[in-house]
Amino acid sequence: MGDSLDGELDVSINLAVMGATGLVGEVMRQVLLEREFPYKSIKFLASKRSAGKTLAFGGKNFIVEEATPDAFKGVQVVLSSTPGSVSKEISPIAAKAGAVVVDNSSAWRMDPNTPLVVPEVNAHMIAKNQGIIANPNCSTIQMVVALKPLHDVAKIKRIIVSTYQASSGKGNEALTEFDNQIAAIGRGEVVPAATKHKHQLAGNCLPDDWTLGEDGYTEEEIKMMKETKKIMGDDSIEVSATCVRVPVRTGHSESVNVQFHDHISAAKAREVLSRAPGVVVLDDVKGGNVPLAANSVGRDETFVGRIREDKSAPNCLNLWIVADNLRKGAATNAIQIAEILAKQAK
Numbered sequence: 001m002g003d004s005l006d007g008e009l010d011v012s013i014n015l016a017v018m019g020a021t022g023l024v025g026e027v028m029r030q031v032l033l034e035r036e037f038p039y040k041s042i043k044f045l046a047s048k049r050s051a052g053k054t055l056a057f058g059g060k061n062f063i064v065e066e067a068t069p070d071a072f073k074g075v076q077v078v079l080s081s082t083p084g085s086v087s088k089e090i091s092p093i094a095a096k097a098g099a100v101v102v103d104n105s106s107a108w109r110m111d112p113n114t115p116l117v118v119p120e121v122n123a124h125m126i127a128k129n130q131g132i133i134a135n136p137n138c139s140t141i142q143m144v145v146a147l148k149p150l151h152d153v154a155k156i157k158r159i160i161v162s163t164y165q166a167s168s169g170k171g172n173e174a175l176t177e178f179d180n181q182i183a184a185i186g187r188g189e190v191v192p193a194a195t196k197h198k199h200q201l202a203g204n205c206l207p208d209d210w211t212l213g214e215d216g217y218t219e220e221e222i223k224m225m226k227e228t229k230k231i232m233g234d235d236s237i238e239v240s241a242t243c244v245r246v247p248v249r250t251g252h253s254e255s256v257n258v259q260f261h262d263h264i265s266a267a268k269a270r271e272v273l274s275r276a277p278g279v280v281v282l283d284d285v286k287g288g289n290v291p292l293a294a295n296s297v298g299r300d301e302t303f304v305g306r307i308r309e310d311k312s313a314p315n316c317l318n319l320w321i322v323a324d325n326l327r328k329g330a331a332t333n334a335i336q337i338a339e340i341l342a343k344q345a346k
């Protein structure tokens, strides 16, 4: 039973893409084709609203089906990107029908029986699934891809992260709202009021674009703090997060300050990260070669740069971490998990 990301996939599985009409679902379809995912059959599921619509995939047209219990008969893997409330209800039904659901929502992430997986970090947890595998929060995925290799060398004590998150992280309708606001500003018209983002995003930064959780933290911040410990398998790592929505369509950026138990120089961190799976180091500030959200769009890697020693505290580094939230933050990570499931089905 292999859990490597490399190697040919010579098995074919019956696949369903649930939430296929959404932003993540759309990227899921692109990434499946790019990676030549080995499906024997494929179906596209969404809500009743979209049932009967046509989706183009691999040169063919597919009719979107409603995600009813019957839709999962014979399906081996479900790549799911529905709202959490929908996943809470439907994922157990799909799992009971015999499928393994790789779920992008937050519904199952902190469930003790559900593995929370980033293949570069904890692929070994995939085999422990009981029918549902959770894909972590997008901001958390890119952070742990970059930090796990450093943790292995110098052991992380504490992380302080501030995010600069794109509009598309909130789904189709929020991105359309942002696009309409930008267009209105360009035409000199009145900017349409925000109904999806918490405030007007065009020309703005929103520190409160998520549901408020406990102790004044937003749910996004709480997800980053809790999920990091679970994925890294280390409860001793302290995480403090501030999440901010910025006027960017796609591509999340993060300013991350990490304190380690052991000393690690910026040069050593660069060397470790340059051979880490899924990471690209772009750390040439003079040459203007640094991680940028716009350049991350359509890429599956996590980009790391601005690697500096923080002299204000012992064993600390500052990093700038960027990734495409719809790809590594959602679709690509889920498909990497499904590829490992396909290998394990051998």
Ligand SMILES: NC(=O)c1ccc[n+]([C@@H]2O[C@H](COP(=O)([O-])OP(=O)(O)OC[C@H]3O[C@@H](n4cnc5c(N)ncnc54)[C@H](OP(=O)(O)O)[C@@H]3O)[C@@H](O)[C@H]2O)c1
Binding pocket: 018, 019, 020, 021, 022, 023, 024, 025, 045, 046, 047, 048, 049, 050, 051, 067, 081, 082, 083, 084, 086, 104, 105, 106, 136, 137, 138, 168, 169, 170, 171, 172, 173, 325, 326, 329, 330
């Ligand atoms: N956007 C990101 O960067 C990102 C990153 C990581 C995780 N996620 C998570 O991924 C999920 C989807 O995000 P998104 O950005 O793709 O949202 P979205 O664009 O709003 O798409 C939501 C999808 O869920 C489907 N859906 C809604 N209700 C359903 C139901 N009752 N039964 C079956 N399907 C239903 C929708 O189908 P209809 O078209 O029929 O409504 C649509 O396909 C969310 O849980 C989100 O938190 C998103």
